[in-house]
Amino acid sequence: MTETLVKAPEAAESPNVPRAVKRRRRGSPVVRWTLRIIAVGYVLGLVALPVVTVTQRTFGNGLQAVLDSLQNPDLISAAKLGLFVAVTSVVINTVFGVGIAVLLVRYRFPGRRLLNAVIDLPVSISPIVVGVALILVYGQNGWFGGWLESNGIQIIFATPAIVMATVIVALPLVVREVIPTLEEAGTEQDQAAQSLGANSVQRFFRITLPTIKWALAYGVVLSLARSLGEFGAVRVVSGSVPGVSQTPTLFVNDQYQEFGPVAEQSAFTAAFALMLIAVLFIVVIALLRPKEKTQ
Amino acid sequence: MSSTQAPQTGTGGAAVPAPPRRRPRSVASGRLTPTSGLGLGVGVLWLSLIVLLPITAIVVTSFQNGPSSFWDSVSDAEALATLRLTVGAALLVTLLNAILGTLIAWVLVRDQFPGKRIIEVIIDIPFALPTIVAGLVLISLYGPQSPFGIDLVGTRKGVFLALLFVTLPFVVRSVQPVLIDMDRDVEEAAASLGAGGFTTFRRIILPTIAPAILAGAALSFARALGEFGSVILISANLIGKTEVSSAYMLKLIESDDTVGAAGVATLLLVVAIVILVLLDSLQRVAARRD
Amino acid sequence: MNVLRQRRGRVAAVLAVVAATALGLSACGSNSSGSTGSSSKQLNLVGFSVIKSAYDELGTSFAKTPAGKGVTFKSSIGASGAQSRAVIAGQKADIVALSLSPDVTAIADAGKIDPSWDSGPTKGIISDTVVAIAVRKGNPKGIKGWADLIKPGIGIVSPDPGTSGSAKWNLMAAYSQALGPNKDEAAAKTYLGSFIKNVVSWNESGRTATDAFVKGTGDVLISYEVEAIAARAAGVELDYIVPDSTFLIENPATVTKTAPPVASEFLKYVASADGQKILAGKGFRPIDPSVTATEVPGANDPANPFPKVTNLTTVADLGGWSVVNDSLFDKEKGLVAQLRK
Numbered sequence: 001m002t003e004t005l006v007k008a009p010e011a012a013e014s015p016n017v018p019r020a021v022k023r024r025r026r027g028s029p030v031v032r033w034t035l036r037i038i039a040v041g042y043v044l045g046l047v048a049l050p051v052v053t054v055t056q057r058t059f060g061n062g063l064q065a066v067l068d069s070l071q072n073p074d075l076i077s078a079a080k081l082g083l084f085v086a087v088t089s090v091v092i093n094t095v096f097g098v099g100i101a102v103l104l105v106r107y108r109f110p111g112r113r114l115l116n117a118v119i120d121l122p123v124s125i126s127p128i129v130v131g132v133a134l135i136l137v138y139g140q141n142g143w144f145g146g147w148l149e150s151n152g153i154q155i156i157f158a159t160p161a162i163v164m165a166t167v168i169v170a171l172p173l174v175v176r177e178v179i180p181t182l183e184e185a186g187t188e189q190d191q192a193a194q195s196l197g198a199n200s201v202q203r204f205f206r207i208t209l210p211t212i213k214w215a216l217a218y219g220v221v222l223s224l225a226r227s228l229g230e231f232g233a234v235r236v237v238s239g240s241v242p243g244v245s246q247t248p249t250l251f252v253n254d255q256y257q258e259f260g261p262v263a264e265q266s267a268f269t270a271a272f273a274l275m276l277i278a279v280l281f282i283v284v285i286a287l288l289r290p291k292e293k294t295q
Numbered sequence: 296m297s298s299t300q301a302p303q304t305g306t307g308g309a310a311v312p313a314p315p316r317r318r319p320r321s322v323a324s325g326r327l328t329p330t331s332g333l334g335l336g337v338g339v340l341w342l343s344l345i346v347l348l349p350i351t352a353i354v355v356t357s358f359q360n361g362p363s364s365f366w367d368s369v370s371d372a373e374a375l376a377t378l379r380l381t382v383g384a385a386l387l388v389t390l391l392n393a394i395l396g397t398l399i400a401w402v403l404v405r406d407q408f409p410g411k412r413i414i415e416v417i418i419d420i421p422f423a424l425p426t427i428v429a430g431l432v433l434i435s436l437y438g439p440q441s442p443f444g445i446d447l448v449g450t451r452k453g454v455f456l457a458l459l460f461v462t463l464p465f466v467v468r469s470v471q472p473v474l475i476d477m478d479r480d481v482e483e484a485a486a487s488l489g490a491g492g493f494t495t496f497r498r499i500i501l502p503t504i505a506p507a508i509l510a511g512a513a514l515s516f517a518r519a520l521g522e523f524g525s526v527i528l529i530s531a532n533l534i535g536k537t538e539v540s541s542a543y544m545l546k547l548i549e550s551d552d553t554v555g556a557a558g559v560a561t562l563l564l565v566v567a568i569v570i571l572v573l574l575d576s577l578q579r580v581a582a583r584r585d
Numbered sequence: 586m587n588v589l590r591q592r593r594g595r596v597a598a599v600l601a602v603v604a605a606t607a608l609g610l611s612a613c614g615s616n617s618s619g620s621t622g623s624s625s626k627q628l629n630l631v632g633f634s635v636i637k638s639a640y641d642e643l644g645t646s647f648a649k650t651p652a653g654k655g656v657t658f659k660s661s662i663g664a665s666g667a668q669s670r671a672v673i674a675g676q677k678a679d680i681v682a683l684s685l686s687p688d689v690t691a692i693a694d695a696g697k698i699d700p701s702w703d704s705g706p707t708k709g710i711i712s713d714t715v716v717a718i719a720v721r722k723g724n725p726k727g728i729k730g731w732a733d734l735i736k737p738g739i740g741i742v743s744p745d746p747g748t749s750g751s752a753k754w755n756l757m758a759a760y761s762q763a764l765g766p767n768k769d770e771a772a773a774k775t776y777l778g779s780f781i782k783n784v785v786s787w788n789e790s791g792r793t794a795t796d797a798f799v800k801g802t803g804d805v806l807i808s809y810e811v812e813a814i815a816a817r818a819a820g821v822e823l824d825y826i827v828p829d830s831t832f833l834i835e836n837p838a839t840v841t842k843t844a845p846p847v848a849s850e851f852l853k854y855v856a857s858a859d860g861q862k863i864l865a866g867k868g869f870r871p872i873d874p875s876v877t878a879t880e881v882p883g884a885n886d887p888a889n890p891f892p893k894v895t896n897l898t899t900v901a902d903l904g905g906w907s908v909v910n911d912s913l914f915d916k917e918k919g920l921v922a923q924l925r926k
Contacts, residue, residue, distance in 0.1 A: 031492065032406060039402035040414060042395055046460055047417050050436040057435045100338045107325045109335060118342055121350065123514065124567045126521025127426075128541040129560040132548050133349030136356050136557065140674040143352055149675075157676045168345055187325075200330045229425030232523035232541065236548060239676045241629075241661040249425045249524070256431065256528070257796045258637070259819035271431045278423035282416055372926070439801050448801050449786075531802045533786050549667045549789065550747030552916075 051275070058272040061265060069262070069269040074242040078251040078270075085159070085247060086227035089166040093223050097174030098216065102208060104175075105182040106190075122171045130168050131236025134161055157239040162247065165233035170226040177219030178212050185211045218288050225281040229274065248274060353564070356557035368558025373534055374543060378559075380451070381540040382566060385519035388458045392515045393508055396466025400504075403467070404474040422464045426524025433457050434528045449531035454539065457526045462515040469511030473504050505581035513574040517567055626655045628848055629677045633665035633684040633750055633836070634790035635812045638819075639712075639867040640682065643855055646863060652850040664790030665750030672697060672841075679844035680851060682711065684750025684791070686837045687906050702839040711838040711855055712811075713870040715894060716758035716831045719798065719806040719813045722822040726804050730828045731762050735779035740803035742786045744794040746914055746921060751791030753914060755807040756780075756921055758832035760913065761898040778924045799823065809834060814868030814890070818883030825885065830896035865890075 059066060069075070103109075104116060122130065137143045138155040148155060155161045189211075193203050209216075231249040240250045248270060255267035327335060357365045368374060399418070403411065421429060437447040437456060447453030477500070485495045523541040530537040540563055547556035632640055640660065647653035661668065661676060665684035672678045673695040681698065683689050686709065692698045703709035720728050726739065734741060744752040756777070763769075763776035786802045788794035791812055798806035799821050806813075806823075813825035838855065840848040854860045861871040865878035870891050884890030903909050913920050 028492075035398060035402050036406055036408060038395075039399040040408075043399065043414055043417055043463070046456075046463060047420055050432045050460070051417075051420065053436040053442060054432040056442070057440070096338060096341050099334050100342075103331060103335050103338060107327055107331055107335075109327055115339070115342070118346055121346055124517040124521075124564075124571060125350075126523060126541045126544070126560075126563060128523050128544050129353065129521065129563065130349070132544060132553075132556050132560055133353050135548065136352035136553065137349050141553075143348070154675050156674060157671060164345065168349075171346065200328055225423050229423070229428070231425055231427040235523075236545060239661050239671055240663075241659055241677075244659055249427045252425075252427050252431065253524075257793060259795075259799075259816055259821055261820065268431065268435075271428045274425050274428045275420075275432070278425070278428075279416070279420065282419045282423050285419075286416070446801060531786060531797055531800070532788065533802065546745065546747065546789065549664070549670075550745070551670050552747070 054268065054275070055272065058265075058268040061261070065265050066269050066272075069266045070273070072266055074246065075248075075251055075266065075270055077243040078246050078248045081159075081162075081244075081246065082228055082248040085162050085166050086224055088163050089170060089227045090220055090223045092163075092167050093170055093174050094216070094220055097171075097219065098178060098209075098212070101175050101178040101182055101212075102204070105179055106187065119172050119175050122168050127165075127169055127230065127232030128236055130165055130233040134164060134168075134233075134237050138164075156237050158245065161237035162234050162245065165237050166227045166230050169230050169233055170223045173223045173226060174216065174219035177215045177222065181212045181215035182208070214288060218285060221281060221285050221288065225278060225285075229278065350564070353557050353560045356553060357561040359554050359557075364554050365558045365561065368552075368555040369562045371555070373538070374540075374555075374559055376535045377538050377540040377543040378562065380454070380537070381520060381563075384451075384455055384458055384539075385516050388455065388462055388519045389512050389516040391459065392462050392466045393512045396463070396511060396515075397470050397504065397508055400467045400470035400474055404471060418464050418467055421461050426461065426522070427528075429461055429525035430457070430528040433460060433525060437529060448529055449533050449537055451537055453529040454526055454537050457529050458519045458522060461522055461525050462518050465514040465518065466508060466511030469514070470504050470507045473507040474500075477503055502581065506578045509574045509578040509581065513571050513578075516570055516574075520563060520567055626847075627657050627659060628679045628844070628851065630658050630660040630680045630682065631668050631672055631676060631678040632660055632662050632682040633668060633688075634663055634792035635751070635795075635809055635815065636682060636836075637662045638815060639811075639864055639869065642863055642867065643860060644851075646859070647851050647854045650854065653847065653854065656847055656851070662792075664744065664748040664793075666746075667748045667789070678841050679848045680838065680840055682836065682838035684834070684836055685753060685906075686710075686835070687910060688750060689837045689839060690906075692841075697841050697843075698839055699842060703837065707856065707872060708835075709837040709839050710835040710872060711852065712836045712864050713872050714809045714811040714834045714836075714868070715827060715870065715897070716754055716834060717808060717810040717813050717825045717827050719795075719808055719816075719823050719825040721804065722824055724824050724826075728805055728826065730826070731759065731776075731830070734759075734805060735776065735783060739783050739805060740785040741780065741783045742788070742794050742798040742803035742806045743784050744791050745787035745789065747916075749788070749790045749794070751794065751808060751812075752787075754809070754832055754834045756913065757900070757903065757909065758898070759807070760920075761832060761903060762828065762830035762896070774920065774924075777920065781921070781924045810870070810891075811868035814881060814883040816883070818868070827885075827892055827894060829894070830898070831894055833894075833897050833899045835900070 100115070100119065104112065135142060135156055138148065138161065139145055140149060140156070142156075153160075155164070189207050190203050193207055198206070229249065230247075231253070234247055234250060235253070238245045238247070238250060240246045240254060242251070242254070246254065252267050252270045252274070255263045255270065258264075258267075325331070357368065369378070403415065424432070433453075433456065434448065435441070436443070437445050437453055439446050439448060447456065481499050482495055485499055490498070521541055522539070523545070526539055527542055530539060530542070532538050532542050540559060544556045544559050547553075547559070630640060630644075637660065640658070644656070644658040648656050661671070661678075663671070665688045668676075668681075669683060669688035669691050672681060672692050678697075681689055681692060686703060689698065689702065689709065693700045693702055718728060718730075718734070720726065726733070728734065728739075733739065743755050746752040746756060759780045760773045760777045763773040765772060786794070786797050788797050791808055795806060795808055795812055795816060797803070799816065810825070810827060813823065816823060817825075838852055840852060855864070856872075858873060858876055861873045861876045862878070865871045865876060866881060868881055868883060868890070871878065878890055879888065881887050881890035886892075900906055900909060911919070914922075916922055
């Protein structure tokens with residue numbers, strides 16, 4: 001017992017393996033098993049069961065039906081659009097996200113807390129509200145509507161609106177991942193470089209960026225997953241024209257509302273593909289995690 | 296609101312946590328240089344165009360014809376029905392998540408059993424899934440062609456289940472890192488002094504994880520309040536019964552009732568802000584006790 | 586190492602520039618294809634919710650004709666009212682095929698369609714159908730007509746008149762059949778009130794209403810006859826009734842001001858006997874009386890798919906669209922809005 005009371009402080013940072021081994025199991029087995037069954041049962045019943053069911057439904061007509069529906073030219077166009085929108089919005093959010101994170105962590109300026117709160121706003125808003133808000137500003141009768149139309153710029157019902165909607169919903173993800181790492185890292189290296197004559201741009205690229213490398217990668221993957229999966233906001237601002245403005249999620253929705261087994265298979269195939277990609281993202285994210293510690 | 300944060304997904308196998316986020320080291324010492332000042336300007340302009348302006352437009356439009364336009368749109372019988380359902384369901388779901396999410400986090404951190412890594416991955420699925428895919432996933436199990444013969448289409452139970460599904464990860468992922476990082480010595484001391492498991496939990500562990508539970512609850516509530524894609528299929532949008540506010544707003548904007556849509560959106564924003572500020576202050580109170 | 590770092594710095598700078606202009610580029614990208622108009626070989630069709638399968642076939646057949654060689658279609662399908670507003674708001678369109686004439690007139694009023702679009706002999710109408718009542722297979726509730734719909738416990742599924750054209754036809758049909766030979770407005774109002782009370786689900790479009798019904802909501806679906814036929818042809822298990830008194834649905838189609846000439850050729854094709862035959866095969870009642878449909882899959886009797894309706898009311902009988910839009914569908918003072926309170 002005494003050894004756990006006189007441990008070195010570092011042991012608190014690397015929690016699991018050694019301490020779990022040293023500690024004897026406390027608590028009655030009944031409690032432990034009850035909790036375990038409730039937790040595992042809930043997770044399996046709530047999530048795993050429907051996931052298995054949808055897999056069954058997707059492949060219910062055989063593998064060939066799935067492969068055939070993957071050849072749907074509208075699905076392929078939707079996939080291309082989805083990829084373009086996701087990558088564009090992730091790039092935008094990464095560039096601005098890192099910049100804003102650095103500003104928030106390293107500098108003091110009036111309105112800093114407001115800026116912090118504004119970044120979190122998209123998470124608290126319904127995606128439908130995001131779409132409605134975009135229409136109110138950039139739509140034809142919106143605040144910028146007249147100016148946009150006289151300059152021939154089409155935002156709503158076109159790709160820019162889809163990108164903007166996606167950017168908004170994924171906005172906080174990169175920022176929130178990068179900030180803690182920046183805070184942890186502190187400014188010693190940065191200040192040392194500054195005293196050696198490096199300007200802020202050099203310090204950013206040579207010191208700041210490498211520090212946040214893995215947190216950034218993590219945030220980028222989170223953003224990518226979120227951007228690819230956006231539905232509600234895009235539903236409001238896009239005309240969902242197959243081959244033009246129909247994202248993969250819109251494709252799933254539109255196909256599900258069509259008649260006939262072919263459309264239903266298309267809907268489920270696309271949904272299953274998106275689900276597979278989502279699981280892939282989860283695995284990648286899980287793999288990215290441990291790397292943080294080797295910094 | 297600055298204390299709510301994006302949940303962390305998948306800690307996979309070796310449960311390496313995110314760095315603890317409760318007390319950030321204050322490194323904001325610098326005054327703005329010309330470069331960073333310019334960066335700030337660009338950043339602020341960007342956020343204005345993409346977040347502030349649209350949100351402002353919502354609030355302003357809802358009062359377009361004076362306070363009566365806002366009042367009319369939110370006192371509409373159908374609007375009220377959707378709000379009652381949406382807010383009520385969000386609160387209920389959040390309460391359930393607070394309890395179950397903590398329980399699940401506890402089991403994940405303090406217990407060892409084969410297959411735990413798989414459970415970790417499964418928990419993240421609702422967060423990573425596109426909402427419409429979640430909707431299809433749910434309807435395949437709870438819809439007319441369910442292999443178990445359950446048909447919850449057009450029922451409030453169905454809506455509730457959908458919301459539970461998409462909000463599962465928030466409390467779990469919020470509490471988990473805190474549990475992992477907890478100093479076990481105090482617990483050990485309490486145990487050696489004769490405190491039972493539950494007392495230890497109530498007096499020592501709960502205060503420590505309370506801020507995290509509240510943070511996760513805030514995220515869960517906000518998500519449930521605005522959820523659309525996963526709910527829309529199973530709800531069948533029955534007016535007065537299963538129509539949620541997000542679907543109602545969509546209907547309004549498509550009927551060209553921009554003022555009505557903006558009114559409901561503003562009200563939802565207010566509700567979200569009220570609850571989030573409440574949870575934020577509770578969180579600060581709880582964190583101070585630490 | 587220094588070289589690498591410099592390169593990375595440059596890469597990051599390039600990324601920043603790319604990010605900042607990414608939005609602008611995509612705006613210009615979509616704009617350029619819009620301002621110069623679609624290519625002469627690709628037509629943008631904006632249609633109402635139930636026509637996809639019919640117009641897909643029309644498009645393929647048209648491409649086989651000399652006038653339509655090489656023409657492809659990009660279609661946006663949705664609720665008629667919502668689509669009308671979308672085109673006004675900038676949705677690209679060469680051909681507009683909607684559920685009811687006012688939705689097209691609204692676009693003409695916004696300057697995107699020639700105001701004389703409906704001045705021809707057919708008044709711009711390109712397809713007909715009637716309002717029908719769809720029930721579960723085997724008609725378990727024994728629905729025989731409009732009177733059965735207002736019985737307690739019957740759940741009606743309909744689209745919402747705020748977005749859907751089908752909804753307006755449905756409500757006009759419900760109202761007008763209750764007018765009776767004496768044009769009893771009080772009776773019609775009473776009936777419509779009871780009808781609306783029994784509506785359990787107001788949906789976004791004709792198609793989403795069908796979808797909701799098919800997936801288990803309600804007991805009856807009020808929709809286009811063509812939609813019920815199309816659903817059955819696609820294997821959906823439902824039955825439908827064409828009541829003795831019902832409403833004639835007339836669907837307009839026209840070209841926009843910026844459409845290439847081949848768009849007009851397409852509409853001529855749709856109006857021609859060949860086009861009407863295809864539409865008939867899909868369940869529309871041909872506007873050309875000389876065209877007879879011999880085999881319509883999905884119809885109650887495929888060999889005689891379009892039974893004559895005893896009392897067929899048209900919009901003209903009710904005073905025309907401007908009267909109906911005000912008296913029935915005005916958002917504040919219209920009869921429907923009042924009855925829904």
